Amino acid sequence: MRLFRAHVLVCAGTNCSLKSNKAVQDRLVREVERRGLADEIKVVETGCFGLCEQGPTVVVYPEGVLYCRVTPDDVPELVEEHLLKGRRLDRLLYREEVPAAGAAVSAGPKAFQTVPEMNFFRGQVRIVLRNCGIIDPESIEEYIANGGYEALGKAITAMTPAAVVEEVKASGLRGRGGAGFPAGLKWEFAAKAKGDTKYIVCNADEGEPGTFKDRLILEGDPHAIIEGMALAAYAIGATQGYVYIRGEYGLSIDRLQKAINRAKEMKLLGRGIFGSKFDFDIEIRTGAGAYICGEETALFESLEGGRGEPRLKPPYPTDSGLFGKPTAINNVETLASVAQIIANGAKWYRGFGTERSPGTKVFTLTGDIVNEGLIEVPMGITLREIIFGIGGGVPNGRSFKMAQSGGTSGGCLPAALLDVPMDYDELAKAGAALGSGALLIMDDTHCIVDIARVFARFFMHESCGKCVPCREGTFRLHEFVENATKGKATPQDLQTVHALARTMALASLCPLGQAAPVPLLSTLQYFRDEYDQHINEKRCPTGTCRGLATPAKALSAAGKGA
Amino acid sequence: MVKTLEDLAKIKDKAKATLSARSAEQSTKVVIGMGTCGIAAGAREVMAAILDELGKRNLAAVTVAQTGCVGLCDKEPLVEIIRSGKPKVMYGRINAERARRIVAQDIVNDQIIGEWVVGTKA
Ligand SMILES: Cc1cc2nc3c(=O)[nH]c(=O)nc-3n(C[C@H](O)[C@H](O)[C@H](O)COP(=O)(O)O)c2cc1C
Numbered sequence: 001m002r003l004f005r006a007h008v009l010v011c012a013g014t015n016c017s018l019k020s021n022k023a024v025q026d027r028l029v030r031e032v033e034r035r036g037l038a039d040e041i042k043v044v045e046t047g048c049f050g051l052c053e054q055g056p057t058v059v060v061y062p063e064g065v066l067y068c069r070v071t072p073d074d075v076p077e078l079v080e081e082h083l084l085k086g087r088r089l090d091r092l093l094y095r096e097e098v099p100a101a102g103a104a105v106s107a108g109p110k111a112f113q114t115v116p117e118m119n120f121f122r123g124q125v126r127i128v129l130r131n132c133g134i135i136d137p138e139s140i141e142e143y144i145a146n147g148g149y150e151a152l153g154k155a156i157t158a159m160t161p162a163a164v165v166e167e168v169k170a171s172g173l174r175g176r177g178g179a180g181f182p183a184g185l186k187w188e189f190a191a192k193a194k195g196d197t198k199y200i201v202c203n204a205d206e207g208e209p210g211t212f213k214d215r216l217i218l219e220g221d222p223h224a225i226i227e228g229m230a231l232a233a234y235a236i237g238a239t240q241g242y243v244y245i246r247g248e249y250g251l252s253i254d255r256l257q258k259a260i261n262r263a264k265e266m267k268l269l270g271r272g273i274f275g276s277k278f279d280f281d282i283e284i285r286t287g288a289g290a291y292i293c294g295e296e297t298a299l300f301e302s303l304e305g306g307r308g309e310p311r312l313k314p315p316y317p318t319d320s321g322l323f324g325k326p327t328a329i330n331n332v333e334t335l336a337s338v339a340q341i342i343a344n345g346a347k348w349y350r351g352f353g354t355e356r357s358p359g360t361k362v363f364t365l366t367g368d369i370v371n372e373g374l375i376e377v378p379m380g381i382t383l384r385e386i387i388f389g390i391g392g393g394v395p396n397g398r399s400f401k402m403a404q405s406g407g408t409s410g411g412c413l414p415a416a417l418l419d420v421p422m423d424y425d426e427l428a429k430a431g432a433a434l435g436s437g438a439l440l441i442m443d444d445t446h447c448i449v450d451i452a453r454v455f456a457r458f459f460m461h462e463s464c465g466k467c468v469p470c471r472e473g474t475f476r477l478h479e480f481v482e483n484a485t486k487g488k489a490t491p492q493d494l495q496t497v498h499a500l501a502r503t504m505a506l507a508s509l510c511p512l513g514q515a516a517p518v519p520l521l522s523t524l525q526y527f528r529d530e531y532d533q534h535i536n537e538k539r540c541p542t543g544t545c546r547g548l549a550t551p552a553k554a555l556s557a558a559g560k561g562a
Numbered sequence: 563m564v565k566t567l568e569d570l571a572k573i574k575d576k577a578k579a580t581l582s583a584r585s586a587e588q589s590t591k592v593v594i595g596m597g598t599c600g601i602a603a604g605a606r607e608v609m610a611a612i613l614d615e616l617g618k619r620n621l622a623a624v625t626v627a628q629t630g631c632v633g634l635c636d637k638e639p640l641v642e643i644i645r646s647g648k649p650k651v652m653y654g655r656i657n658a659e660r661a662r663r664i665v666a667q668d669i670v671n672d673q674i675i676g677e678w679v680v681g682t683k684a
Contacts (some may be wrong), residue, residue, distance in 0.1 A: 003617035003624035005609065007583050040626075042583075061584040062625045086596060086628045134584055144570065145577035153567045229570055267563050273567045 004042040006083060008032075009059045013048025013216050015249055015373075016055035018074065019081030026054050027075040034481060047220020049133030051120060053372035054094060054544060059133070061129050064114040067092040084308030094118060096392060118373055123390040125352055127360045128336045129376045132220030137255050140262040143223040149268055149512040151342035152227050155234055155275040164235040165191055168338065170257055170346035172358035177203055177294075177331030178406070178435045179511070180357070183338070185329055189237040193326035197211035198238040200229050200452040201303070201329040202324055204245040204252065205294035209458065210438040211360040214332035218245070221336065222259035226269065226282060228335030231342055233280045236328050240281055246298050247286040257284055291462035295510050296321075296329045298464070310465045310510035333362055333437070358425035361437055370395050377422075383470075384418040398443035402526070406435020407443050408458050409515035411522035412448075412497050431522045433515075447544035448527040449534050453481040459516040470513025473504040477520055484531065485545040486538035487538035494535070495523075579622030582679060590669060595640035596658030600620055603638040611658035612641070615665040624669060634668045637680050654680035 010025040034127045049057050054068035058078070065088055067078065074092060081089045093111040096119055115121055126132075143149070155164050169184025190198060202225060206214040218225060245253050260282050263269040271279045290308050292298045300322045309475045321327025326515035337359060351356045357379040363386065366372050367406050370392030377386060383403055387393065393402050401480035402412045405422070411432030413420065420430050427434050442451065455490040456478035465471045480497050483489040501517035508514045524531060533539045534548065564570050592612055596605050610627070616624055634640060637654030641664060644650050651674055653664060660678060667673050 003579065003613045003615060003626070004583060005628070009584070036606070039614060062627065084596075086630055113634065135581065139577075141573060141577035142581060143583045144573045147574075149564070149570055150567075150574075153564075153570055156566060268564055284660070 004236075005062075006041045007061045008043045008083070009046045009049075009061065009133065010043065010253075010330050011047075011049045011055060011057045012045040013055075013133075013374075014051070014212070015048065015052035015216075016057065017251070019055050019069075021056035023072040024058065024075060025068050028058075028079065031075050032083065032280040035079055037079070037083055039520040041083055045138075046134060047132045048216035048374055049139045050124075050129070050374040051094070051371060052374065053370070057113060064116060066094045066115050068094045068119070082488055085222070085394055094120075094451050096120070099410075102412040104153070106521050120390055120392070123385060124376050125182035125383075126376045127349075127376050128217060128224075128333055128351070129220070129338050129374070130340070130360055131224065132216065132374075135221070137220055137222055138258055140223060140259065140266060140268075142485065143221070147343060148223055148339075149227055151231050153274050154233075155231055155342055156276050156278055160557075161191060161235045161237060162230060164342065167342060167346050168235070169192060171341045171349040172346075172356075173334065173349065174357060174424060175331055176337070176361070176437070178208075178409075178433070180434065183330060183334050186318060186330070187232060187235045189316070190326050190328040193319050195321075195326050197240075197325045199234065199322045199325055199327040200232045200234055200241040201296075201299070201327055202229055202241065202243040202332060202335055203294060203299060204243055204249070204332045205299060205327055206246060206332075206436070207247075207289070207291035207294040207462075208436040208438055210366050210404075210407075210440045211407055211436040213364050213437055214373060215249050215252050215363070217287045217332050217336050217488050218249070219255050222252075222256045223263065224336045224339060225256065226263050228330075228338040229282060230273070230280050231259065231338050232328055232330065232335065234278055238328070238456060239279045241283070242303060242322070243282060243284045244293075244303055245284060245286055246289055246293075246327060248289055249549060253284060253286060258482065275556075287326070290464070290509075291458075292464045292512055295512060297510070299329070306389065309464050310512075312509065338433070354421065354423045357434075361422065361434065362428040363437045363439050365439050365441065367441040368394050368446075369396065369440075369502060370401075379423045380421040380426075382419045382421055385414060385416070386422065386439065391441070394441065394443050396443070398445060401442050402448070402523075403445045404432075404440040404519065405438070405476075406433035407438040407551075408455050409433070409511075409518055410435045410438070411518055411521075412451075412526060413475055414526040416526075424489050431518075433518070445542055445544075447540055447542040448523050448530045449481060449484050449540070450544045452476070452523045453485050454542070455519040456481045456516075458510070463501070463512065463516070467507075467509035467513060469504045469507040469508065470516065473500055473508070473513060474516050476500055477517060484534045485540075485548075487545075487548050489535045493534060498522075506543060579617075579620060581624070582622045586614035589646060591644040592624060592626045593642040593644065594626070594628050595630070595632060595634075595638055595642075596628035597635075597638075598639040599631050600640060603641040603655075607658045608639045608641060608656050608661045611661040612665060615662045616669075619665065619670065621665070621669065634680065640680070644671070649682045649684045651679060652677045652681045652683075 058067045153163045173183045174180040293302045293308040302308040317327045353359045362376045459474040461477040463474045542549040581629045
């Protein structure tokens with residue numbers, strides 16, 4: 001065994017790779033060699049670490065010192081200072097605004113030295129992301145070293161399929177793809193369905209704008225998905241699994257394929273896994289980037305080679321899914337939770353989160369927030385804790401205006417709802433959704449009506465056109481908001497919009513059309529005055545909607561004036 | 563090739579070492595003086611010997627770190643052994659061979675090698 005005194009972990013998640021992480025890594029390897037440290041120091045490429053805004057990030061262990069926004073030119077100094085001389089390179093340390101004790105104002109940015117000290121990590125509970133940013137995702141050995149494939153071994157050698165279903169049911173794990181359907185129940189239906197051939201499908205289409213969790217989970221810990229799928233397959237009696245990944249996710253596809261190959265070489269996939277009669281194999285299928293193809297039945301159509309349009313339900317996928325066979329389809333994050341539940345037990349899992357939404361949830365933080373990135377927190381944490389604790393607050397001295405939770409089809413939460421607990425039921429009560437876990441934060445420079453227009457355009461564009469309420473409805477909703485941004489909407493239109501929204505919710509074939517009015521309705525609910533200003537006074541208070549009157553103050557505040 | 567839980571455990575044991583360097587919960591820490599003085603006196607070879615010896619013995623739970631000059635340049639290379647709940651022990655004038663003995667005798671068998679000690683601290 002080779003030991004190293006230090007491991008230098010370079011984030012190679014997609015977000016960091018947009019910021020020349022590869023060049024940083026290459027330079028690190030070269031510098032370490034040039035300094036004669038190659039026998040002492042190991043440079044490791046890992047998956048996403050979560051602090052995407054601060055990328056590319058580099059963490060030096062054993063101390064756990066985090067360096068942010070590292071450029072290739074920083075590398076020689078970093079190697080010389082930290083690795084050669086053992087001094088921390090202050091100027092690249094992560095900094096957080098810390099409120100002074102007892103005061104609401106910040107005592108100024110504090111440089112944080114190590115990962116465990118940071119607010120960003122202290123508020124997190126990492127179950128799904130436990131390996132992300134820590135192991136080399138291309139090494140099955142490192143996955144195994146952290147307890148990987150033990151759950152699968154335990155299930156196959158010591159548990160019946162029904163016992164696996166029971167454990168997942170008891171854990172209360174709910175689907176992380178959006179709808180929150182209990183995973184154990186879904187497996188039970190699939191297990192009980194008649195038929196010799198059954199399938200397990202992993203939904204990695206991730207079409208929700210602002211959501212990138214599944215991508216980073218796949219990149220950072222691909223074996224967790226394989227193990228989760230194998231457990232699901234064992235539970236329901238499937239021998240074949242498919243992962244439907246969107247085609248743009250090149251790195252996810254690449255890493256997952258390598259992981260599948262390694263698992264096959266190790267006989268952790270294939271025939272007679274763990275010396276049993278259980279056979280299981282996984283194939284990857286890529287999608288072409290249509291939002292509708294994330295909807296389970298449209299996904300099956302696409303996977304079968306057809307046109308990505310939803311089917312009428314029932315029959316439900318657990319009775320007749322892929323190729324008309326009983327199918328359990330789960331989101332990446334759902335499947336990534338499964339091995340931990342089997343390994344540690346349902347009771348352990350219920351120790352996190354809330355009664356009706358146990359466990360943790362991965363969120364992607366984007367927009368006007370200091371720490372844009374990927375986090376995992378217990379269900380039931382408040383929006384305020386996420387945004388102002390872990391997220392570091394709203395930058396540039398602006399104030400919080402709203403957070404859209406759950407992606408485009410989620411609702412918009414105003415400041416008055418900052419203390420709403422983030423779980424399926426509480427958010428539904430507030431007219432929003434946990435959905436995919438996207439959290440888009442906006443400050444007070446944004447115009448609500450204009451934002452609603454962007455959402456409406458998305459749905460108009462992504463409607464597959466199969467059913468009339470969605471095809472025509474999304475078009476009309478967009479027409480209304482666009483008119484409002486131009487001062488052409490009337491109070492009468494508002495009534496029409498509400499009636500149309502009801503029709504769409506009731507009559508659309510699939511949840512795309514059913515949920516398309518949600519962002520519009522929630523902004524109308526919480527920001528009605530802003531709509532009224534646009535419609536009645538022909539005024540845009542933030543100066544976003546060109547052509548409408550704007551208070552001069554707002555213009556200069558938003559930096560949009562002359 | 564994994565056919566049984568034991569196979570899996572074997573792979574895990576072997577690979578665990580790699581990961582334990584990435585956790586802060588280490589029980590024993592070896593700190594080597596790597597200032598200019600230390601390096602000139604041969605600290606690099608000492609470091610290499612310690613890493614190698616720990617690796618041979620599968621002692622992945624031991625952290626190896628470096629530090630700058632502590633002012634005892636005359637006694638370099640310095641090697642300090644830190645264990646939770648025990649006084650720190652600092653050895654001086656260590657070479658590669660002595661480093662290997664420190665691993666065997668102090669780290670593994672918990673016996674301080676008196677003749678090389680330059681100081682201890684609670
Ligand atoms: C328009 C639309 C898009 C969807 N996109 C996704 C997606 O990208 N990923 C996903 O996991 N689920 C998506 N879903 C939800 C799936 O239909 C399905 O509920 C989910 O894959 C089930 O997995 P879960 O129970 O583990 O959440 C989408 C649903 C709709 C209506």
